[in-house]
Amino acid sequence: MARRPLIVIGSGLAGLTCAWASGPEGCILLTAGALTDGAASTWAQGGIAAALSPDDSTALHAEDTWRAGAFAGDRAxxxxxxxxxxxxxxxxxxLEVPFDRAPDGSIDLALEGGHSRSRVAHAGDHSGAAVTxxxxxxxxxxxxxxxxxxxxxxxxxxxASGAICGVEVRRRDGSLEVIxxxxxxxxxxxxxxxxxxxTNPTTALGQGVxxxxxxxxRTDDLHLVQFHPTALDVARDPMPLLTEALRGAGAHLLSDGARFVDELQPRDVVAAAVWEQLTEGRTVCxxxxxxDRVATRFPAVADxxxxxxLDVTRDLxxxxxALHYSMGGVTVDDTGRSSVPGLWAIGEVSRTGLHGANRLASNSLLEAVVTGRAAASDAIAWSGAWPRTVEPAGPATIRSRTDRARSGGARSDDGSLLxxxxxxxxxxxxxxxxDGPTLQAAVDRLEPHVGNDAAYAAWLIARSALAHPASVGAHRRTDSVLPEGVSA
Ligand SMILES: Cc1cc2nc3c(=O)[nH]c(=O)nc-3n(C[C@H](O)[C@H](O)[C@H](O)COP(=O)(O)OP(=O)(O)OC[C@H]3O[C@@H](n4cnc5c(N)ncnc54)[C@H](O)[C@@H]3O)c2cc1C
Structure with missing residues (x-):
């Protein structure tokens, strides 16, 4: 009997890499819009991190990743x-990505926060679009x-055994199909x-989770999300991003005109410092x-x-x-396998253990390519066995789509209001x-709406934040007593 086709859902860098790496067997690539539409991959400005310079090493890159992640990542x-x-x-x-070159012809490497070396390969400041x-x-x-x-x-x-047996798809004309x-x-x-x-596409609603x-x-670390410290504070949704590479090139953060933080610390530290200034009523720019030549070197930012x-050459x-990246997600092993037989997760929707409690800048395009390739080879070679490498989810997190609103507020089917x-x-x-009480109120508010995918993902996130009372990396609890992992 012919094998059922491999299904890939999503056409960002992870899905595209996986589809490309599926080789002669191939796959069906399902995507919500036109190819690459709605993919954060195309919005990446900074680039992709790799130890390429003579004064760098993969061991140093690993050390920086581990440190930026508050030592909460999976070292292996x-x-x-x-x-x-x-x-x-x-x-x-x-694949002919037009990376910027140094005068000697080598790949030009930018410096970003948390990196101890210049190691971000980039194509101007539209790296994600070029790579994707x-x-x-x-x-x-x-x-x-x-x-x-x-x-x-x-x-x-x-x-009935819990293994994947198909996907339900909504086509452009609204009709549903089961594959x-x-x-x-x-x-x-x-x-x-x-x-x-x-800073994310407004369509990035955690539907995969x-x-x-x-x-x-199983999902893990959903509360570990990264706030980018420098979203342009104008009335736009999503907010325009001012890439970290600007700070790497010498841009300064000013609070009421004065510097207040080392701009090249990891993002969670800089974001918290900016937040503190804002809550004290100051203006941060x-x-x-x-x-030098800022508009030429950063044309996307200038636009x-x-x-x-605003004029990047003259204005503060x-x-x-602003919410920028999700470190947690669907828990997977080294080949992208989740706890559900037949389901792999790759790229940002997955929780691989690379990022710990705070992603090191420009490590996610890298993760998308690496996980996309690894999962494709695993799925192509797969013969049907699914040894348990990821523990099953706790039953308390599993909700069905038919769970309906039980109390006041917007109904689950009133999508935009909800x-x-x-x-x-x-x-x-x-x-x-x-803090705990605000998180508990959020869980209670979301719970009646878990039949809606966005509300369900949000409920899982708030639950996860509530369940982790200690601060670690980007998860900062004002009611935290001890850092996670330290016992009294
Ligand atoms: C403004 C910005 C700048 C960034 N800069 C950098 C950077 O410089 N370096 C870096 O490493 N990372 C950067 N990141 C993060 C990085 O872009 C993402 O983490 C990464 O690209 C995620 O890739 P992905 O393929 O997992 O997901 P995405 O690229 O987001 O693709 C997801 C795809 O899934 C599709 N989809 C979603 N739901 C469904 C569904 N139900 N059915 C069918 N299709 C669906 C979407 O339409 C889309 O095609 C940046 C992110 C943003 C937002």
Missing amino acids: VIDRITGVAPEVVRLLVE AAMAQAVLAAPQVDVREHHTVTRLLAD PADRVMLATGGMGGLWAHT ALAARVGA LDARGI LTAASG LPVRP LAQVRETLDSACGVLR
Whole structure:
């Protein structure tokens, strides 16, 4: 009997890499919009981290990743992923990604916060678009990949044993289709759109986490989300990002005109420092005026600021922290396997253990390529066995789509009103600073709406934050007594 096709959900860098790496067998690539639409991958400005310079090493890259993650990452995973980063950049060069070059022809490497060396390969300040476009080209050139645009996955189907047996898809005309499958790759990206202040596409609503959790997949560290310290504080949704590379090139953060923080510390530290100034009523700005040829070197930033009536060469740029990245997600092993037989997760939707409690800048495009490739080879070679490498989810986290609103507020089926409430709830309860009573109120407020995927993902996040009373990395509890891992 012919094998059922491998299904890949999402066309960001992780999904595209996986589809490309599926080789001669190929796959069906389902994506919500047109190819690469709604993918945070295309928005990445900074680039991809790899130890490429003579004064650098993969061991140093691993050490920086471990340190930035507040020592909460999985050391073996960190070593493995940072260890192959130079090879990943070479692969992208082969795919003709136009990385910027130094005068000697080597790849130009930028410095970003938390890195002890300049190690971010970039294509101007539109690195994500360049890398994703190259991978999309490679996928489109592969006839064995069946790309189905405007196919939004609304449900994962599991059989009586709990193993994946198909996906339910909503097509552009609103009709639903079931595609039988026993191998599904979740590559649906992050969940920043669940917060009112975010740099993510507003379509990044954590649907992958909701889909997976409904079929019983384990999720971890959902409360570990990264706030980017320098979102441009203008009335736009999502908020324009002022890349960290600006600070690496010498831009300063000013609070009421005075410097207040070492701008190149890891993001959680800088975001918390910015937040403190803002809550004390001061105005925080990024001053990039001193950067040589700033508008030429950062054309995307120049365009973004100009669209808000600001000139990066002459104006101070008002900033605030905004939700940027999710370190947690669907828990997976080294090959991307989740706790549910037949379900792999790759890229930002997964929780690999690379980022710990705070992602090191420019490590996520790297993770998308590495996990996409590893999961593709595993799924292609898969013969049906699924030894338990990831512990099952606790039953308390599993909710079905038919769970309906039980009490007041917006009904679960009133999507836009409910989403606005979800975003406001996470912004206030799961922001840079958290506390137990506010988190408990958020869980209670979200619980009646868990039949809705966005509300369910938000409920899981708030629950996870509530369940972790100690501060670690980007998770800062004002009612924290001891750092996580330290016992009295
Ligand atoms: C503004 C910005 C700047 C960034 N800069 C950097 C950087 O410089 N370096 C770095 O390493 N990282 C950066 N990041 C983070 C990085 O871009 C992401 O973590 C990474 O690209 C995620 O890739 P992904 O493939 O997992 O998800 P995405 O690229 O977000 O792709 C997700 C895909 O899934 C699809 N999808 C979602 N739900 C469904 C569904 N139900 N059915 C079908 N399709 C679905 C989406 O349409 C999309 O195609 C940045 C992020 C942002 C927002």
